[in-house]
Amino acid sequence: MSLELIAPPTSARTPTSAVPARQIGRPQNRRRRHVLDLDDFTVEEVERVFQDTIEMKNVLQRPIKKVPTLRGKTLVTLFYESSTRTRVAFELAAKALGADTVSVAASSSSVTKGESLIDTIRTLQALGADFVVMRHHQAGAPYVVAEELNASVINAGDGWHAHPTQALLDLFTIRERLGRIAGVRVAIVGDILHSRVARSNLWGLMLMGADVVLCGPPTLLPPADFCEGLPWTFERTYRLEEALEGADVIMLLRMQLERQSGGLFPSLREYVRTYALTEERLARAKPGALVMHPGPMNEGVEIDPKVARGAQSLIETQVTNGVAVRMALLYLLSGLPG
């Protein structure tokens, strides 16, 4: 497998090196059990997810939007951070496949680290969860859970580290529109440093052969060597005009307003003036360039409302595709013994 080629030294992989050994998602030569990050996906596996996603979209367009594939299985969503679309998309995906869903919203105040997380997990185990979809503010938390549980764990976002299902739905959406990912020029714009969406998308886009430019204020871009050890080449720039030049896809990130007090950029107004995607700026990209945003959007901050609702925006398509991609992933993880 080509996995070894892209295997990074674990320390260089993320700014939060709390992530334990790779390959937990799919121990070598065995079937995939978990979806924790895209770093253990091969091109073939991503292509397979795309193919299954197309069929899942067909299921969702039928008069009866339901198949019995996961009947009798239980999916638990365990969210330590807020979410609308990811959690709802997983619940709809599970229901469309005939599974039952239970939603556990862990209030962040009751959660410290270590024991309480493990206790929660053991409870879910005892209740017979087959799939645990988990979002946690700490990078690596889903890996700890995956080692503890017999169930399949799907990472729905862990700290700054990864959000693999978002990246897969973004990749699928690009592929659906443009027919390919290889050679497509993608500008990822915004708070790259704090963004798990950017990190997972970068991994997926590199794997699939896209041409990527990361763009944001210097304080919100990861250091130039943050992917050291990986055979990747991508560009970094502080200038939006440069990033937009020739872009086929512009992927905007949410400006994480809660981090604004940290002094990482002078003022929101300045950010808007320099980095907000307006119609005038969009005109600098390739004609018909696609605009994506993982949501939730801060309209008027990273994206102008006219662009968000414009003809080039794929934002609603992303949400719709999110359900089908998650159905494909749940299907991929099905068929485990026990």
Added chain:
Amino acid sequence: MADPGQKQLLGADDIRRAVARLAHEVVERNAGVQDLVLVGLRTRGIPLARRLQDRVLEFEREKIPLGELDVTLYRDDVHQRAPRTLSPTSIPVDIEDKTVILVDDVLYTGRTIRAALDALIDLGRPRAIQLVCLVDRGHRELPIRPDYVGKNVPTSRHEKVAVRLEEIDGVDEVVLIQSATVPA
């Protein structure tokens, strides 16, 4: 056949004649082609259904609509095996009140057909569903029987029946394969 573990049951001419007879039987039983829809089960049911469509077109001068069905999401053994990559399900016409002619290559336990019946009924309410198979090898595990059979072949559970079709395998034949790991 050169391979001693394989025995040819049907050659290309046999398959051609069987398909022609099946086409006539379908039209005769339904007194025409009105309201018929052919649905091929993937993988080899699809080219077989297309051949039936061609034959019927030759002698009735009418083209029966043709669809394809992947029943993977309806199988009862999804939890026992690695999930297969999905293939397209597309039926170009509404099957409501139509007579669906389900086409498969080999009828064995009947479980695939059970899944196909569920899948079809989720897509609409056909007036009737009839089943065509090129080979019926017996060993049914469910109360399912075919309406039209190309050839009945008594088999043992240790044997394998392989249908090879020009469109997919480059050759038209049906062979009986002795499993290498047959218990004595």
